[in-house]
Amino acid sequence: MNRETPEYQLSQLKVLESEAIHIMREVVAEFERPVLLFSGGKDSIVMLRLAQKAFYPARIPFPVMHVDTGHNFEEVLAFRDRRVAELGVQLIVASVEEAIANGRVTQPRDGTRNRIQTPVLLEALEKHAFTAIFGGARRDEDKARAKERIFSFRDEFGQWDPKNQRPELWNLFNGRINTGESIRVFPLSNWTELDIWHYIREEGIELPSIYYAHDRECFESDGMLYAVHEHKQPRPGQQVSTVRVRYRTVGDASLTAAVPSDADTVDKVIEEVATTRVTERGATRGDDKFSEAAMEDRKREGYF
CATH class of the missing domain: 3.40.50.620 (HUPs)
Incomplete structure (x- = not known):
């Protein structure tokens, strides 16, 4: 049979x-x-x-x-x-x-x-x-x-x-x-x-709150948006304002930038990531801007 x-x-x-x-x-x-x-x-x-x-x-x-x-x-x-x-x-x-x-x-x-x-x-x-x-x-x-x-x-x-x-x-x-x-x-x-974000949704994994959209005091420097922090202060002439942002990656606060975002849930983050054309490090890590290599x-x- x-x-x-x-x-x-x-x-x-x-x-x-x-x-x-x-x-x-x-x-x-x-x-x-x-x-x-x-x-x-x-x-x-x-x-x-x-x-x-x-x-x-x-x-x-x-x-x-x-x-x-x-x-x-x-x-x-x-x-x-x-x-x-x-x-x-x-x-x-x-x-x-x-x-x-x-x-x-x-x-x-x-x-x-x-x-x-x-x-x-x-x-x-x-x-x-x-x-x-x-x-x-x-x-x-x-x-x-x-x-x-x-x-x-x-x-x-x-x-x-x-x-x-x-x-x-x-x-x-x-x-x-x-x-x-x-x-x-x-x-x-x-x-x-x-894939990481799809897995986070499927597994119901909790993350630090800064991965989701929130209001934060920020200033622009070298084309990126940095939060005002004990170890990252604006230079003279750099304007500070309240911006709704989230973090795509988390590292040293003096080098890691935020991105403007309204994505305050996993589903919204997935939708946002699916349409971006810049890698998370390229968009938010100042330490990778020192040289091409x-x-x-x-x-x-x-x-x-």
Whole structure:
């Protein structure tokens, strides 16, 4: 008797979720000391949800780490602390503020701290002997990230060589490393900003409030809209006004700009993101405006 095999198809989101969960499980199976970078931003929040699913009903089997510049948005830090407490995971904070105070790094004269995150990150990875580090980078964010593998090999100095990458045929990942070397792992590589928001809606994931439209005191600088903040003040001649904005990405408050928006729900954000033609980093991250190859230069130094 002939029996037809029932058709079994996964949605695009389920395919992406399945791939990310497979990657996380592979890392835990291969590496002795993994860690997940968690800033309280939307991508790292999605990664935490994926980690929950990957190892349920057990607890997440690795700590999370935040490289804290000290220039954060207050809403994001509050969300970070509450979320890790809810999940019962260990939070490691690598403090740029502390590194400056101890003389391990020097703050640039412009007062920004994103570029000095890298030595603080590398120091923390060495201190805790982490061998695999989950990051929330996606290939749609920047062309330097677009050419990086899911398993990104880093040498004993934490540096990335774009010409020295391992093939990843048929979802086979090479995690072999020597003492002092590590692998950066990007489970969201194949996701887009729109995929992230669709997943947030499907899973009912909570985010910090600044991802949705709200009124904030802002001023324009270098073609971008910055919120008035303790660490970001208008220069003479820059007018401050109340603007309805939201944040597409969350980073150092001194470099991360907002976008004008009335999108105060997930559905409205999805509609807005679906029609934009500028990547979230291109539209809102001042640290990527320094040069055409700003992201790649930082990645070579050890940045994510």
